Structure formats: C-alpha cells, structure tokens
Amino acid sequence: MLVKTNAIVLSKIKYRDNDLIVKCYTYNRGVVSYLLRGVLKSNRGNSKVAYYQLLSQLQIEERYKANQSLQYITDVKLDVVYKSLHTNIIKSSIVMFLAEVLSSVLKEEEENTLLYSYLETAFKWLDYEQEFSNFHLMFLLNLTKHLGFYPDDTNIDANYFHLSTGQFETIKRDYYSISGENLTILKQLLGIKFDALNTVKLNSKQRQSFLSMLLLYFELHLGDFKKPKSLVIFNQVFN
Known part of the structure; x- marks a missing residue:
C-alpha cells in the first residue's frame, strides 16, 4: 500500500x-x-x-x-528547505545533539500530530533565528510536555524543585531537590515562547549546568534514557 x-x-x-x-x-x-x-x-x-x-x-x-x-x-x-540549520556549525552541533536525544526518547509507532507540529515549528524557528543560545534548553523542557513529565508549576513560588516528582516544593528533601541558579532558570523558561528566549540571559557555564540538570530529569523519568554520546562534542563546540 x-x-x-x-x-x-x-x-x-x-x-x-x-x-x-x-x-x-x-x-x-x-x-x-x-x-x-x-x-x-x-x-x-x-x-x-x-x-x-x-x-x-x-x-x-x-x-x-x-x-x-x-x-x-x-x-x-x-518539505522545508533549511537556510542555515545544516551549514551553521553551531546550529549543526545543536542538530546532532537534539537528533540523538529524539532518537532515544521517541519510540511510539502511532500518530501524535501535536508532537510532530511541535518539532516542525521548533526546527523552523531555529533555522530562521540569529539568537538561539538557549534554544536547546527550551526545546528539551517543552519536549517533556509531550513525553508526560512537564514540571507542575502549581507551587512555582516555592524554593525548591524536585526532579523526581516534577513538582515545586517548600523544603529540600534530598539530592534531587534543586535550588539556586538552576531553579531560577527553570522558572524563567517555564511558560515562555521561543520568541522570548532572548530575554533569558545565560553564560556558557549556566547553560551547561542547566542542561546537565535537564538530562538528569530525563533519566529519572525515562528509565532507559542515557546521556547522549554527542554531549561532550556539543559542549565543546557550542560553549
């Protein structure tokens, strides 16, 4: 057929x-x-x-x-003719990294048009934009909506976020309770759109730290998820 x-x-x-x-x-x-x-x-x-x-x-x-x-x-x-996604060395390193993540986490052999539309729109945005330093962080965070473990922002004003429960909490329980810069960045990224990404100002050290936290979040919620092999190269090229 x-x-x-x-x-x-x-x-x-x-x-x-x-x-x-x-x-x-x-x-x-x-x-x-x-x-x-x-x-x-x-x-x-x-x-x-x-x-x-x-x-x-x-x-x-x-x-x-x-x-x-x-x-x-x-x-x-x-379907889409990219202008820079495969020719800009920084964007191509993002492509290699995110493709490896997606290849690992997407397994369902069934229709999910909302997820497809998200991927389609996000990569068009990355191809077009000139300021994209935080794109991969926003992309992975929003991806968790489609994978079923997007952070619950009910108590977003709390002083901790627990990676295992995916909830904001008032007390530190264990190693998976995050605070400090990573908590601040998480709160900044929650709920904004890609077009507002340039309002979140991060240096390379902050991006690497938040990315490490995000990948741990993926590991805790997806039993067979492993850190991408391209992560080391990605950090060297991107930062």
Whole structure:
C-alpha cells in the first residue's frame, strides 16, 4: 500500500556497502524506520543522501506493509528547505545533539500530530533565528510536555524543585531537590515562547549546568534514557 506522509529524520546508519537505515518521526505513524537500498552509490531521484540529513523535514511516499520492521520509500522531496540549520556549525552541533536525544526518547509507532507540529515549528524557528543560545534548553523542557513529565508549576513560588516528582516544593528533601541558579532558570523558561528566549540571559557555564540538570530529569523519568554520546562534542563546540 502506497502512503504519503511528512517525516523528520532522527538518525541514519550505514547498512551493508551502499544502503542506509533511516529512522524518522512521521506525521501519520510516529517512529518509522526505512531501508534505503543503494542510496550511497546513486545520486538519482530519491537516492540523494542529502535529503536524509538529521532533522530534515521531508514529504515521502512509502510502500507500507503492516508488521514489517523496515519500510521502503518510493518517493521523497524536501518539505522545508533549511537556510542555515545544516551549514551553521553551531546550529549543526545543536542538530546532532537534539537528533540523538529524539532518537532515544521517541519510540511510539502511532500518530501524535501535536508532537510532530511541535518539532516542525521548533526546527523552523531555529533555522530562521540569529539568537538561539538557549534554544536547546527550551526545546528539551517543552519536549517533556509531550513525553508526560512537564514540571507542575502549581507551587512555582516555592524554593525548591524536585526532579523526581516534577513538582515545586517548600523544603529540600534530598539530592534531587534543586535550588539556586538552576531553579531560577527553570522558572524563567517555564511558560515562555521561543520568541522570548532572548530575554533569558545565560553564560556558557549556566547553560551547561542547566542542561546537565535537564538530562538528569530525563533519566529519572525515562528509565532507559542515557546521556547522549554527542554531549561532550556539543559542549565543546557550542560553549
């Protein structure tokens, strides 16, 4: 059965000599993996490797077969033509890092149009903007809405935030109770939109500390989540 859908590239790995396995987040069916035969030896039609850069937004036609782990793409074109996402070295380091996170945390093979729309809009914003130092922090924080553990801001004026419960609390309970700069940054980021990100002024040390806290938050709420391998390189390039 031929099916058309939009898709965002999450990862790609070489398979045999000339093939690729590409994992995408699709509008219609969530996470889907595709086998691209001969893509590394041909520059014709849908075999162009350039289409499958990380976080590329595509329109694809697939030959879908239920209960098959790898699907096949019969036609592909770009849905969004990025201007800077893959050419700006800082943005491309963000792309590599976030793609690895998304590839790890997105597992559902079912439609989630709200999540797809969030990813689509966020990456368009990053591609367009010139000031994006805090984008990855905001992106990961908002991603938790779609993963089911967005911070509960009911008691946002409290002096601590507990990473394990996801709630603001009045007393420090243990190691996972955060305060200080990371608490202040969390409160600043909660509820604002990407266009207001430039109002949050952080230095590289503060960004790294808050990112470490966010990744720990992910670990506590997603049992099989591990810190991305690209984190070290990301911190070196970005900061």
